[in-house]
Amino acid sequence: MKYPNWLVLAGIAGCILLVDTAKASASIYPELKPAEIERNYYAYSQPGELNQTIEQYEQKISCSKSENNVRPTHYQIWLNRGIALQQHQKYHESIVCFDRALSTNDKLEQAWYRRGIALSYLQRYSDASIAYERAIGINPTKHTSWYNQGNAYKHLKQYNKAISAFKRAIALKPDFHVAYYHMAKVSEMMGNYQQALKGYQKVIYLDPEYYQAWYAKGSLLSKLEQYDLAVKIYQKILKLQPEQYKAWFNLGNIYLQLEDYPKAVAAYESAIALKPDYHLAWNNRGAALEGMKQTNEAIKSYSKALKFNPNYEKALNNRRRLLLSIGNSLPVSYN
Numbered sequence: 001m002k003y004p005n006w007l008v009l010a011g012i013a014g015c016i017l018l019v020d021t022a023k024a025s026a027s028i029y030p031e032l033k034p035a036e037i038e039r040n041y042y043a044y045s046q047p048g049e050l051n052q053t054i055e056q057y058e059q060k061i062s063c064s065k066s067e068n069n070v071r072p073t074h075y076q077i078w079l080n081r082g083i084a085l086q087q088h089q090k091y092h093e094s095i096v097c098f099d100r101a102l103s104t105n106d107k108l109e110q111a112w113y114r115r116g117i118a119l120s121y122l123q124r125y126s127d128a129s130i131a132y133e134r135a136i137g138i139n140p141t142k143h144t145s146w147y148n149q150g151n152a153y154k155h156l157k158q159y160n161k162a163i164s165a166f167k168r169a170i171a172l173k174p175d176f177h178v179a180y181y182h183m184a185k186v187s188e189m190m191g192n193y194q195q196a197l198k199g200y201q202k203v204i205y206l207d208p209e210y211y212q213a214w215y216a217k218g219s220l221l222s223k224l225e226q227y228d229l230a231v232k233i234y235q236k237i238l239k240l241q242p243e244q245y246k247a248w249f250n251l252g253n254i255y256l257q258l259e260d261y262p263k264a265v266a267a268y269e270s271a272i273a274l275k276p277d278y279h280l281a282w283n284n285r286g287a288a289l290e291g292m293k294q295t296n297e298a299i300k301s302y303s304k305a306l307k308f309n310p311n312y313e314k315a316l317n318n319r320r321r322l323l324l325s326i327g328n329s330l331p332v333s334y335n
Contacts, residue, residue, distance in 0.1 A: 063097035245274035
């Protein structure tokens with residue numbers, strides 16, 4: 001059975017563009033942007049005096065109610081213990097400490113703020129937003145509280161509230177590029193694409209090395225089928241930082257969309273040169289080679305993808321389909 005070229009290419013390419021949501025079922029899976037591997041950037045500072053505490057008491061810190069019942073403990077001790085636990089990603093335990101501090105003094109802005117951070121990392125965004133609200137009520141001049149509250153609202157899909165919170169953070173700190181970035185992301189989620197593009201551009205202006213904004217802008221331009229502008233974005237990324245292999249990958253994906261297969265192959269090979277085990281690029285290189293009718297080379301490229309990720313379903317299906325199409329009667333190797 002023969003398939004139209006566009007349908008085959010939609011099925012064989014494993015990833016098209018670094019976007020936040022998957023396209024239709026016949027299209028390509030999204031891939032994480034470089035900075036999406038970091039955590040969700042809940043802003044807080046590390047008090048210098050805690051460094052020694054963390055080093056010495058990492059394994060001993062506790063706010064269990066069964067301890068320290070003989071005499072009252074100053075709230076600052078509970079607060080410091082909670083912060084130390086938070087630094088070691090012990091978020092449940094840190095909340096116990098902050099609650100003990102707040103039971104002594106419920107006007108502790110830092111305890112509410114840190115409690116919100118812990119709840120955010122635990123993905124309890126509704127509770128986190130309440131904690132940030134309490135912190136803001138005590139100290140409305142802290143830009144990071146507004147920013148973190150905006151992130152909580154974003155996860156709750158309360159987009160208008162999120163934008164309002166980000167604007168308050170920016171009003172307090174006009175060069176707060178991360179707040180601009182997440183406000184632009186919310187605008188994109190709401191379908192306000194032009195506003196989102198302006199936001200990403202503002203981030204780039206404030207911090208040219210914040211590559212999340214470059215990728216987000218390129219992705220949105222591609223989504224809007226403004227491919228020439230998207231290509232320029234990825235070229236700028238590569239000019240600033242030539243080792244950004246995902247920019248080459250995204251360029252290849254655009255050329256694949258445009259059926260400019262030689263340029264797509266060249267872009268994927270540039271990505272592979274920087275990251276030889278990049279199975280997504282090997283798979284999409286195979287898709288471009290199929291577009292050039294280079295069946296044997298495409299099979300080799302899919303096999304390379306499977307060498308680095310034997311369970312990659314797209315490459316498995318692509319190689320099997322090609323082998324069957326050329327009448328290969330031998331069993332397909334999956335390793």
